[in-house]
Amino acid sequence: MxxxxxxxxxxxxxxxxxxxxxxxxxxxxxxxxxxxxxxxxxxxxxxxxxxxxxxxxxxxxxxxxxxxxxxxxxxxxxxxxxxxxxxxxxxxxxxxxxxxxxxxxxxxxxxxxxxxxxxxxxxxxxxxxxxxxxxxxxxSLTPLPGIIATSPAMLEVCRLIERLARVSATVLLLGESGTGKEVLARALHALGPRADRRFVAINCASIPESLLESELFGYERGAFTGAIRRNTGRIEYADGGTLFLDEVADLPLPLQGKLLRFLQERVVERLGGRGEIPVDVRVVAATHDDLEAMIAAGTFREDLYYRLCEISVRIPPLRERSGDAALLAHTLLRQYARSDGRVVTGFTVDALAAIDAYAWPGNVRELENVVRRAVILAEDREVSASHLGLDAADDGAGRPLRLRDARNEAERATVARALGLANGNIVRAAELLGVSRPTVYALLNKFGMRAGCE
Ligand SMILES: Nc1ncnc2c1ncn2[C@@H]1O[C@H](COP(=O)(O)OP(=O)(O)OP(=O)(O)O)[C@@H](O)[C@H]1O
Ligand SMILES: [Mg+2]
Known part of the structure; x- marks a missing residue:
């Protein structure tokens, strides 16, 4: 014994x-x-x-x-x-x-x-x-810190982020609102050689235009009325670490020019300052806007765009990530039930089907809100579809036409969905799929889903 x-x-x-x-x-x-x-x-x-x-x-x-x-x-x-x-x-x-x-x-x-x-x-x-x-x-369902995913699309993004973390190239994260741009930016930092230095985020959309320049570049005492002491800018503050420029499309044109200069020269000059200060930062930028359309419209500088997207990463919306919504929902439900002290242990079959079918225009952030609300409203141990308040929508657009591709995609998506619905339990996923456990392992292998970013 x-x-x-x-x-x-x-x-x-x-x-x-x-x-x-x-x-x-x-x-x-x-x-x-x-x-x-x-x-x-x-x-x-x-x-x-x-x-x-x-x-x-x-x-x-x-x-x-x-x-x-x-x-x-x-x-x-x-x-x-x-x-x-x-x-x-x-x-x-x-x-x-x-x-x-x-x-x-x-x-x-x-x-x-x-x-x-x-x-x-x-x-x-x-x-x-x-x-x-x-x-x-x-x-394998937590391929990166803070990231929960099982879909091939997202695992691919995670693999890429892991590789990019090791180099210092500027990365541009593109994705709809709530897709996880900030979590991925943090992962880029946490997995790289600068992890023990600062991660400094600045949201270009939330700071008034008049303050943005001094916020980014800093100022010397007396640089303008009210500048009673010297202030270090966010770029300088991030020295040695990572600078995350969130909502970079909202940067006003004059500041776009200044940022471009910084990216080229890697020096900053504080407002009212007389010298250039070298700064060594890894830059990650993010936006949900269509920068190419903005370039065409003359509201975003093309030269800055090319500097920012030495490498660009497109983060797929939640509706393109088979299985992720259900998996995230399970995980969030557990978290919220614990933090809110509620005895809610899962979803009804209908609720899971609704989560799986919904298009999630607000992506993970919307899912977070829906699950939090449902955990509060649930009258039973299980959250039912009515507590989610979702309208199902599935138009099937954009599906492949070649039969083999379609079959492969359907198979991949179904395995990912089953894994999500089963909350990562292989035995349960095998039951849902009507195949044996070794077959599930073989399928995960085939689609590189188990290997993930481990
Ligand atoms: N794959 C994921 N796994 C777990 N949590 C996630 C995932 N993606 C996003 N989140 C969570 O969803 C919320 C939104 O993510 P985040 O702020 O990174 O999105 P965003 O793309 O920056 O959105 P926005 O454009 O609205 O700023 C956060 O609370 C984040 O922790
Ligand atoms: Mg964000």
């Missing part, structure tokens, strides 16, 4: 039996509960991998039925735990039903110590394997 300090919960109100189990399970940190209510508290606090649950609780007539109901509730709330049912001979029917409902196995009374030990050891082993599987899937 594996020696470990792992917690193990025994739900048993017979003190003798409880002591017997304690002796038999030496090596585990045995916690005991004398009934379902106490068990729930321990599960909440510790969530032990293995639980031994006496079905005959509470003792007396109808105990097994009630025990079965309490056990069902536990299995629903803590589906990862391996529950071994303890049942008397005449409770066999309930024990089998419990196994049907998701319990790991059952042991009949009178208990055979060696058999109990073996069952527990096997349950623990399975838990470990599943936990490792979950960890691997989580790693």
């Amino acid at each position: 594996a020696k470990s300090d792992e917690p193990l919960l025994v739900v048993e109100n017979d003190a003798d039996l409880c002591n017997q189990l304690r002796r038999c399970l030496r090596g585990y940190r045995v916690l005991s509960a004398n009934g379902p209510a106490e068990a729930t508290e321990t599960m909440r606090a510790v969530e032990p991998p293995v639980v031994l649950f006496d079905l005959g609780l509470p003792a007396g007539r109808g105990g097994a039925e009630q025990g079965g109901a309490a056990l069902g509730e536990m299995l629903r709330r803590w589906p990862r735990a391996k529950v071994v049912v303890i049942a008397a001979g005449d409770e066999r029917e309930y024990a089998l039903k419990a196994v049907d409902d998701g319990a790991y196995d059952f042991c009949e009374k009178p208990l055979e110590i060696d058999a109990v030990r073996q069952v527990v050891a096997r349950a623990r082993k399975l838990y470990q394997i599943e936990e490792e599987n979950r960890r691997l899937v989580r790693a």
